[in-house]
Amino acid sequence: MGKKVLDFVKKREQVVEKKRRDFERLMFDNFLGAYSVIDRNGAIYPIKLVDISRTGCLFQIQLNNENDNIFKKGMSFTFRMYFTQKEFIPTLVTIRNSRKVVEQDGTAYLHCGAEFDTSTSSFEALESFVQFLYSFAEHSVEDHGDAKVYFY
Numbered sequence: 001m002g003k004k005v006l007d008f009v010k011k012r013e014q015v016v017e018k019k020r021r022d023f024e025r026l027m028f029d030n031f032l033g034a035y036s037v038i039d040r041n042g043a044i045y046p047i048k049l050v051d052i053s054r055t056g057c058l059f060q061i062q063l064n065n066e067n068d069n070i071f072k073k074g075m076s077f078t079f080r081m082y083f084t085q086k087e088f089i090p091t092l093v094t095i096r097n098s099r100k101v102v103e104q105d106g107t108a109y110l111h112c113g114a115e116f117d118t119s120t121s122s123f124e125a126l127e128s129f130v131q132f133l134y135s136f137a138e139h140s141v142e143d144h145g146d147a148k149v150y151f152y
Contacts, residue, residue, distance in 0.1 A: 019137040092117035
């Protein structure tokens, strides 16, 4: 019988990735707002961030008759990520893929994978935020009610 060898590096990367995604969900659901701005008469569409990385993001928008054909592959537009009710980081994104997703309750969403335009001056702030998410996932420690503070 062959011996199983555990790859601790791979396992650690999986744990860090799960922590990052869990933290992102918390941030996106409770703290951050995201809107897209389409250049058609200044229309603004509320979207929900699903995932973010150093190169792009995944967002979803609920489908209805007004926005079924708004986000198409290859389309570029301004993406706003709000950190307060009035202040946001604008960045340009380009849709690289999209697909329709239907939830168990029958609600239909369009999931869009978008790539960031890294040449814009505002991308530096967004990149720092994304780096924080990665660093947090790697270095955060779960609170088990310890009274002591540990430094790592």
